[in-house]
Amino acid sequence: xxxxxxxxxxxxxxxxxxxxxxxxxxxxxxxxxxxxxxxxxxxxxxxxxxxxxxxxxxxxxxxxxxxxxxxxxxxxxxxxxxxxxxxxxxxxxxxxxxxxxxxxxxxxxxxxxxxxxxxxxxxxxxxxxxxxxxxxxxxxxxxxxxxxxxxxxxxxxxxxxxxxxxxxxxxxxxxxxxxxxxxxxxxxxxxxxxxxxxxxxxxxxxxxxxxxxxxxxxxxxxxxxxxxxxxxxxxxxxxxxxxxxxxxxxxxxxxxxxxxxxxxxxxxxxxxxxxxxxxxx
Ligand code: NAP
Numbered sequence: 444x445x446x447x448x449x450x451x452x453x454x455x456x457x458x459x460x461x462x463x464x465x466x467x468x469x470x471x472x473x474x475x476x477x478x479x480x481x482x483x484x485x486x487x488x489x490x491x492x493x494x495x496x497x498x499x500x501x502x503x504x505x506x507x508x509x510x511x512x513x514x515x516x517x518x519x520x521x522x523x524x525x526x527x528x529x530x531x532x533x534x535x536x537x538x539x540x541x542x543x544x545x546x547x548x549x550x551x552x553x554x555x556x557x558x559x560x561x562x563x564x565x566x567x568x569x570x571x572x573x574x575x576x577x578x579x580x581x582x583x584x585x586x587x588x589x590x591x592x593x594x595x596x597x598x599x600x601x602x603x604x605x606x607x608x609x610x611x612x613x614x615x616x617x618x619x620x621x622x623x624x625x626x627x628x629x630x631x632x633x634x635x636x637x638x639x640x641x642x643x644x645x646x647x648x649x650x651x652x653x654x655x656x657x658x659x660x661x662x663x664x665x666x667x668x669x670x671x672x673x674x675x676x677x678x679x680x681x682x683x684x685x686x687x688x689x690x691x692x693x694x695x696x697x698x699x700x701x702x703x704x705x706x707x708x709x710x711x712x713x714x715x716x717x718x719x720x721x722x723x724x
Contacts, residue, residue: 445695447590447669453705456589457502460712464503467719475534475719476505477561477712478527480520482546483513488539491708495537498708504715505532517546521554528556534722535561535715558721561714563615572618577721579714584616586706587648587669588623594667594695595646598623604644605629606637606657606683612650612671620646637661649683659688668693671703 468474477499481492492508499506509523520538527533536559538551552560557567563579571578580588591598603625607613613629620627630640641647641661649657650671662668672683682699690696697703 444690444693445594446690447594447695447697447702449586449590449697449702449705452590452593453586453709456706456709456713457498460709460716461502463716467716468503471723473532474503474505475715476507476532477535477537477715478507478509478533480509480511480523480536480538482511482515482520482539483543485541488541492539495708495711498712499715502712504712507533513543515543515546517550520546520551524551524554528554528559533559534719535559535711537561537711559718561711561718563714564610569610569615572615575622579718580619580710581611581615582710582714583612583650583671583703583707584619584648585710585713586703587616587671588619589710590669590697590703590706591646591648591667592623598625598646601625601645602643603627603646603648604640605648605650606641607631607650607652607671609650613648616648616650620648647684651683653683654681655683655685657684657689659685659692662689662692664692665694666692668696669703670697670699672699673704 464474479492479495496506496508527536536555542548552564555565557565560568560579563581568578603620605613605616608629608631617627617629628640630637638661642663644666646667648669654674654676668684668689670682670684674681680700
């Protein structure tokens, strides 16, 4: 079984991006800039943002974090986004989710100029991705996609099952696999026989949020299994896939932690650079 090392893949991607940023700097005499807006003092969000800033600096991006207290008014955030939209030194804008209840998430997402939407959540980018046009691609599914391609460069005709249909993970993942000519089944909480669906799959991507949902006898021999889940349990952090059982069957499997997670941030940097390059065209 191939243990898909997301930490290593992310480090390799960051090294490639660092070189690319150096090239862009000498060509344009400026570097891509990422601005993150962080609202409130939720510890996981603070940790994510700190890691994003550290990784952005490491590859040579200009990075900035704008912090607001939990009580910030929605209009203040929307005005800041408007200002960032017209700031030429800002290539990518990310508003760290979740947001306090009094702030409308969709309004905030739609306020970001789609060409600076490094999360790929703006409806324009969602539509472009599903139409097969150039777009920002949500970072986690993009990371999953890059890991799958490392194991199997030609995905044409493969049967893929995506477990979970969130806008963040399942739906964009489906689009990426479709683009690679996979035959894709998207499953969710109302799917009748999830085990039977998974047993058909050459590729399984699990993004559910239920600890160890995907069991060993759900997985065809030689399947590639990507575990997006991050679930806190009494036994520590586990994924949506039962690692010990599935590792006996699968051809390749991502661990949790150390699989998809590290690729998510690396893909955010990649998206920032892509936004910069499109803005220079
Ligand atoms: P989400 O928005 O809660 O969506 C979960 C999806 O799973 C929904 O579509 C839901 O179906 C489906 N589902 C729930 N129970 C199911 C069941 N019994 N069988 C089949 N499908 C079921 O979650 P998310 O934001 O996509 O996150 C999923 C997991 O990924 C979480 O553990 C999260 O922490 C993790 N995550 C990891 C990363 C990373 O960087 N590695 C990034 C983001 C999220 P319905 O639509 O029918 O409700």
